[in-house]
Amino acid sequence: MKIVRWWDPMRDISSIQEKMNQLFEDTMSRSRGKEERLGVGMWTPAVDIYETNEVVVVKAEMPGLTKDQIGIEVKDGLLVLKGERKIEKDVKEENYHRIERAYGTFQRTFSLPASVDQEKISASLKEGILELTLPKKEQAKKRQIDVAVK
Numbered sequence: 001m002k003i004v005r006w007w008d009p010m011r012d013i014s015s016i017q018e019k020m021n022q023l024f025e026d027t028m029s030r031s032r033g034k035e036e037r038l039g040v041g042m043w044t045p046a047v048d049i050y051e052t053n054e055v056v057v058v059k060a061e062m063p064g065l066t067k068d069q070i071g072i073e074v075k076d077g078l079l080v081l082k083g084e085r086k087i088e089k090d091v092k093e094e095n096y097h098r099i100e101r102a103y104g105t106f107q108r109t110f111s112l113p114a115s116v117d118q119e120k121i122s123a124s125l126k127e128g129i130l131e132l133t134l135p136k137k138e139q140a141k142k143r144q145i146d147v148a149v150k
Contacts, residue, residue, distance in 0.1 A: 043085055043102035045130075049110070056116055056134040060108070063128035070130060074118050079132070082107040 045060045058079070062070060065085060073080040084105045087093075112118065116134045123132045 043104050043106050044108065045081070045106060047081075047108060047110075054136060056113065056136070058110070058130075058132040058134065060130045060132075061128060062125070062130050065125075065128070067125050070125070072123055072132070074112070074121055077112050077114075077118075079110045079112050079121075079134075080107065081110075081130070 045062050047061075048059045050057050060081060062083070062085075065083060069085070070081070070083040073082075082105070085101075085103050087099075087103045112134065115136045117137045120135045121132060123130060125131075
């Protein structure tokens, strides 16, 4: 009689899950405390995008940034947000006990729908939230047609 190793699919799934968890931890986590080095380009602002009948709205979290630290470009159907959050210069790195906020440059690129009028995009910054208003072209707006009763 031949001895065959019994296959336990749950053990394999558990092993895959552990490997995936470790992969995400290695990728997403940052070291803590004084040994943490200030990485460049680690930060990406969170973005919400929604649409109404009239406009597409992009809201990006940019706490601590001024309008001079934010760049917005529109070219060839792409919207590019970029900027940099710098660490405070008045505190020496060795005086920090913990650094959890990310610093450095960021760049986010979004494809614009063909319905957006790229010439009329506006932006405002209030309480750390950058809000971009992307008006739709006139022909792209939904129109309600009334039915006449005779």
